Amino acid sequence: MNLYEQQQSNRRKTWLVMLAFVALFLFLGIGFDTFYIGAGRGVLPIGSVIALGVGSVSAATSYFSGDRAVLLSTRAQPVEELAAGANADDTLKLRQLENVVDEMSIASGLPRPKVYVVPDADPNAFATGRDPAHASLAVTRGLLDTLDREELQGVVAHEMSHIRNLDVRVMTIVAALAGAVALLADWARRGMMWGGGRRRDRDDER
């Protein structure tokens, strides 16, 4: 599979994931209407409508700002911010990271992604964003401490290839939508605990 086929397949996967997500929400909404409100009573299928709305909005949000959600959840800090308050040794390390990213963006012909450092001792790295022009690349503190310049370059090159292949688009959306599903599961669990299915309870508990 060449680069363009890979990009094409990732674009397709993104749509599939988003459609499946909206379908899942719709399914849950229909279920809500059927079991809580009761189908075929001539009332507006309120659950389905809300579910469809919430599902579409969260899918769209995850497409446009899923990268921010991912970066926030890992408490990643922009490298420029870190460099402002760093000591001499750290300044060198962070500068090295920026330089390595610059080098790899020249080599790949992509715009330079925003660079973040995650305060985590485990060596790891990830890239996120919806396309190369809106991409971010994060490495953990542990990775910076463990690897030398050449090794770091290898890791950054790998992450740049994820950006170029649009793998980041699929993964960012999957991560953000999985978060939304977790949220939904949490709500459902609470709803079950309080309401069960008796309409009287649901009316005054909420």
Next chain:
Amino acid sequence: MLAGLLVAIVVVVVLWAVSSYNRLVKMRNQALNGWRQIDVQLKRRHDLIPNLVNAVRGSMDFERDTLTAVMEARSKALTATGPADAAQKEGQLTQALGRLLAVAENYPTLKSNDNVKMLQEELSATENKVGFARQFYNDIATSFNTAQQVFPANLFAAGFGFKPAELFEITNATERDVPVVDLSRH
């Protein structure tokens, strides 16, 4: 019928000529832009070198020859015109710089100096950027040259003033050698 066919053929040929001409113009601009990317990095390297030489001068006073060689190679590189010439002169500068950095390894005070460490990082980053920008430029320049040389574009490319782009490459075989550093003198 025959006239219609002739008109159709003429239209097709004209359309083809226009689109190939535009394609060549686009590629020429891409190659120029690629060359500018290299030029930016080379300029940055030329700016960094005096800083490095000044930072190490105090501790490496008796390495005068090495330092002079770097500064001389730098001023020669500044006068380079065009990719092929620049590649040759920059190659010599890389060699002189490599020798300086290798010799500097023998000075513990320099090795632990934050300023020198930062300058070294910037220089090696710039060197890498030159390398990657060169790869990128040579790729574009090669496809530009190929587009001019294939039939039938070769019939009119020169007539419209397209010239093959010079590649940025090391032509002299001796420059490919790793610089030899003789440490026995110290």
